[in-house]
Amino acid sequence: MSQANPTAVNLVIGGxxxxxxxxxxxxxxxxxxxxxxxxxxxxxxxxxxxxxxxxTGWGHLMVGDIVFASEKAPVWxxxxxxxxxVDGQVVRSATxxxxxxxxxxxxxxxxxxxxQASIRIVDNATGGWGHILADDFSLAxxxxxxxxxxxxxxxxxxxxxxxxxxxxxxxxxxxxxAWMNDWAYAANVPTTPWQGAExxxxxxxxxxxxxxxRLVQTPVPALANLRTGxxxxxxxxxxxxxKPLAVSGAELDVQARLTAGTASTFGLNVRTGGGQYTxxxxxxxxxxxxxxxxHSGQTDFNAAFPGRATAPVALDAxxxxxxxxxIDPSSVEVFTADGTR
Numbered sequence: 001m002s003q004a005n006p007t008a009v010n011l012v013i014g015g016x017x018x019x020x021x022x023x024x025x026x027x028x029x030x031x032x033x034x035x036x037x038x039x040x041x042x043x044x045x046x047x048x049x050x051x052x053x054x055x056t057g058w059g060h061l062m063v064g065d066i067v068f069a070s071e072k073a074p075v076w077x078x079x080x081x082x083x084x085x086v087d088g089q090v091v092r093s094a095t096x097x098x099x100x101x102x103x104x105x106x107x108x109x110x111x112x113x114x115x116q117a118s119i120r121i122v123d124n125a126t127g128g129w130g131h132i133l134a135d136d137f138s139l140a141x142x143x144x145x146x147x148x149x150x151x152x153x154x155x156x157x158x159x160x161x162x163x164x165x166x167x168x169x170x171x172x173x174x175x176x177x178a179w180m181n182d183w184a185y186a187a188n189v190p191t192t193p194w195q196g197a198e199x200x201x202x203x204x205x206x207x208x209x210x211x212x213x214r215l216v217q218t219p220v221p222a223l224a225n226l227r228t229g230x231x232x233x234x235x236x237x238x239x240x241x242x243k244p245l246a247v248s249g250a251e252l253d254v255q256a257r258l259t260a261g262t263a264s265t266f267g268l269n270v271r272t273g274g275g276q277y278t279x280x281x282x283x284x285x286x287x288x289x290x291x292x293x294x295h296s297g298q299t300d301f302n303a304a305f306p307g308r309a310t311a312p313v314a315l316d317a318x319x320x321x322x323x324x325x326x327i328d329p330s331s332v333e334v335f336t337a338d339g340t341r
Contacts, residue, residue: 007061010047013039017047022061028126029062031073080132083120086112090120095132102133106143108285143286149312154215156311156341157291157333158182158304160199174204175220180331185302191330200326200333209340216339219326227253242269252327259320260284270327271296278332282313282321289313289321289341291334311341 011019011034019034036044050061067073084092084107091112094105109117123132138144154163155178163178181189181196189195202217209216232247238261247254252270260266260282267281267290279292288310293299299306313336315321324335335341 006049007052008049009061009063010049011036011039012045012047013042018044027062028076028078029064030076033073035072077122077124078126079122080125081122082132082134083122084109084117085120086115086117091117100133102135103146104144105146108143110285145312152215153311154217157309158184158307159331165204176202176204176217182304184304188302189305190298190301197330199331209338214340218335218339219324219333223253223326226251239266249327250329252325254323254325254327256325257320257322258282259318260315261319268323268325270325270332280323280325280332280334282315283310284315286310287312287314289334289336291332293332296332311336313337313341 006022008020008022010017018039019036021032021034024030046066048061048063052060079095081093081095082105083090092107092109094107097103119137121132121134125131154160159180159182161179161181161183163176165174165176169175178199179196180199186196200223201220203220205216206213207216208214229249234245234247237243254268254270256268258266258268264285265281265283267279269277269279271278276295276297278296280290281292282289290308290310292308294306294308296306313321321336326333326335
């Protein structure tokens with residue numbers, strides 16, 4: 001074996017190891033499978049190797065129930081979940097957050113109307129959290145909001161950390177700036193000569209909107225002094241599919257109003273080129289504005305970076321939404337809903 005102090009099960013033919021497998025550093029047995037069709041007709045041995053003395057982690061090996069079969073062994077099911085089953089297939093699934101606190105989870109089942117369905121509670125976990133709590137199943141016209149969705153966030157994006165505000169700004173304004181990064185991947189961002197940047201400065205105020213006191217944020221007016229290029233205006237037009245606009249630039253201040261028409265999703269792609277883009281869109285089925293950066297350049301440096309940030313936003317009476325989008329070579333910031341999102 002090439003590894004030091006191996007714990008493994010080997011398939012040996014002609015004195016050579018042709019297949020090998022080991023465990024997953026836990027005390028739980030799980031199926032593993034070899035396809036041995038290429039070795040039919042040959043003499044073989046199963047060799048159980050345990051040379052680990054425990055000084056480098058798990059120092060023992062558990063082996064049981066060795067079976068010859070015509071089909072691959074199924075993956076060991078350890079899930080704890082609530083499933084929605086239609087025609088014998090799981091079409092929706094939800095699980096908890098590894099805590100004892102019940103919280104809402106919702107499924108949009110509009111596409112399943114008229115079909116017979118059942119709810120299945122699955123509890124197959126044998127280690128760690130080995131139970132599931134489920135209660136209060138309801139049918140409703142609107143989704144139930146979980147704890148994160150019910151919160152009033154200062155910013156709905158992933159990269160808005162350690163916000164700072166300043167006292168005694170001119171005119172008594174409250175101005176905030178945050179670190180445009182996230183500790184999940186801060187050390188892995190492939191930028192040079194620095195990692196991370198600051199957000200555009202924003203003014204903060206409290207305003208009563210719809211009978212509720214809300215935090216309102218808008219880019220500071222002084223950003224207008226930085227504009228040096230021409231003002232480009234794109235007049236009202238209908239779009240089916242994707243249509244390029246005659247707007248370009250490394251830094252842009254975009255002000256747009258978009259209406260859904262008959263579309264289920266609509267929006268803008270920015271920072272496009274070479275198959276890359278950041279998508280700012282609205283999903284009429286969920287009532288959410290989203291920023292999708294899964295195609296925003298090099299995104300594979302950390303699994304936590306690519307993704308889609310969402311914020312609940314209601315369309316106006318005309319079925320539209322107003323957006324203010326600030327773009328530079330390293331960032332995209334989106335403002336809407338009168339500065340409340």
